[in-house]
Amino acid sequence: xxxxxxxxxxxxxxxxxxxSPSKWQKFARKRWVFxxxxxxxxxxxxxxxxxxxxxxxxxxxxxxxxxxxxxxDDNEKAIPVSNANEVFSVPADGDVYVTKQFxxxxxxxxxxxxxxxxxxNTYYQNSGLDYALKNGESFDVVAAMSGKVVKAxxxxxxxxxxxxxxxxxxxxxxxxxxxLSVSEGDAVKQGEKLGTAGENKFxxxxxxxxxxxxxxxxxxxxxxxxxxxxxxxxxxxxQASDEEVQAEQDAEQKTNVDQGTDGQExxxxxxxxxxxxxxxxxxxxxxxxxxxxxxxxxxx
Numbered sequence: 001x002x003x004x005x006x007x008x009x010x011x012x013x014x015x016x017x018x019x020s021p022s023k024w025q026k027f028a029r030k031r032w033v034f035x036x037x038x039x040x041x042x043x044x045x046x047x048x049x050x051x052x053x054x055x056x057x058x059x060x061x062x063x064x065x066x067x068x069x070x071x072x073d074d075n076e077k078a079i080p081v082s083n084a085n086e087v088f089s090v091p092a093d094g095d096v097y098v099t100k101q102f103x104x105x106x107x108x109x110x111x112x113x114x115x116x117x118x119x120x121n122t123y124y125q126n127s128g129l130d131y132a133l134k135n136g137e138s139f140d141v142v143a144a145m146s147g148k149v150v151k152a153x154x155x156x157x158x159x160x161x162x163x164x165x166x167x168x169x170x171x172x173x174x175x176x177x178x179x180l181s182v183s184e185g186d187a188v189k190q191g192e193k194l195g196t197a198g199e200n201k202f203x204x205x206x207x208x209x210x211x212x213x214x215x216x217x218x219x220x221x222x223x224x225x226x227x228x229x230x231x232x233x234x235x236x237x238x239q240a241s242d243e244e245v246q247a248e249q250d251a252e253q254k255t256n257v258d259q260g261t262d263g264q265e266x267x268x269x270x271x272x273x274x275x276x277x278x279x280x281x282x283x284x285x286x287x288x289x290x291x292x293x294x295x296x297x298x299x300x
Contacts, residue, residue, distance in 0.1 A: 086145055086190055088226045091174060091212050092131050092197070093140040099206055100130040102222040117203050127220040128173065128213035130206055131197070138197045141210050142190075144172050145231065149186040158211070159200035164188065170234050173213035176200040 090096065103115040103125035116123040133139055143164055150171075151163035160177035178198025182188060197210045214221045216234050226233050 087228050087230050088144050088214070088223070089142075089190060090131070090227070091142055091144040091172070091194075092210055093142055093193075094133060096131040096133055096139060096210075098129050099132045099209060100126050100203075102126060102129055102220075102224065104222060118205070119202050128175075128211055129223045130203065130209050130211050132206065132209040136207055138178055138208050139210075141174055141177055141194045141197055143188045143192050143194055144190070144212070144214075146190045147172070147188065149182050149184055149188060152180055152182050152184045152186075154180075155200075157200065157202050159198050160195060162194050164194075166231060168231060168234070169217045170231055171215045171218075173211075173215060175211040175213075176203070176206075176209055178208075 100117070101111065101115045103112060105112075107115070115126045117126050118124075141162075145164075145166055147164040147166040149162060150165045151161060153161055155161045155175075158175045160175075160180050162174040162177065162180065162182060164172045164174075166172065174194055176198055177195040180195045181193045182195070188194070197208050199206075199208055200211075203209070203211065212223060214223045214226055214234065221234055
């Protein structure tokens with residue numbers, strides 16, 4: 001009896017649940033639900049994978065762009081750049097002094113003679129400045145101005161040589177180096193070490209020294225004229241304006257004309273003086289007439 005009652009109560013408890021299934025159960029019993037869920041999940045996974053790959057590609061693109069920019073920056077550094085605030089400095093570290101001056105065509109004969117270099121029984125005009133220490137020891141050679149190294153090589157006659165290219169066709173030359181600290185293509189800053197002073201065969205009498213040149217379009221310029229001056233000073237000293245050249249030509253032509261006129265006036269004065277012939281005055285007192293009597297007495 002008791003068992004029947006318990007079974008009946010259990011049937012009564014299960015009956016409402018079985019008769020009233022939940023909404024989720026009703027929804028899950030539909031055939032399209034689980035395939036749709038699988039498709040949705042697959043779409044989410046695929047979207048996530050594609051998004052992650054896109055992020056990697058974007059990161060790779062950014063890396064490549066940064067790499068290209070870095071390479072571009074390196075190329076920019078290779079271009080000779082001169083700071084507008086820079087001025088030419090002494091191309092050496094230490095208490096150096098000038099042992100031989102630049103050969104200046106407007107200098108005195110004594111100064112020009114002192115600026116000659118004797119090599120192989122021939123005298124050559126010094127196209128730069130020679131620096132050395134009083135004790136004759138080596139010293140560090142540094143860049144006189146920022147630029148790009150266009151030549152760094154060993155020369156059998158001049159020793160190790162470095163050429164640095166700057167803006168506006170200006171080049172600085174460093175010769176008679178013992179050691180080289182730079183290579184061709186390097187971008188150097190002002191004061192950066194290029195090497196050490198050494199000796200060469202061309203100017204063996206100078207001993208350990210640095211031969212320094214400043215060139216404008218290949219033509220040597222007196223380094224003393226641009227020392228402590230900006231790069232633009234080389235152009236100002238080397239290139240005269242058309243007006244200045246024309247003014248010099250006009251002044252020279254005027255001088256020649258004036259000299260020619262004065263010469264004509266002198267010639268005219270000379271001609272005027274020739275109108276009074278001193279020979280005619282001398283003929284008025286003929287020394288021959290006085291001598292004739294002497295001759296006659298001697299004849300007698």
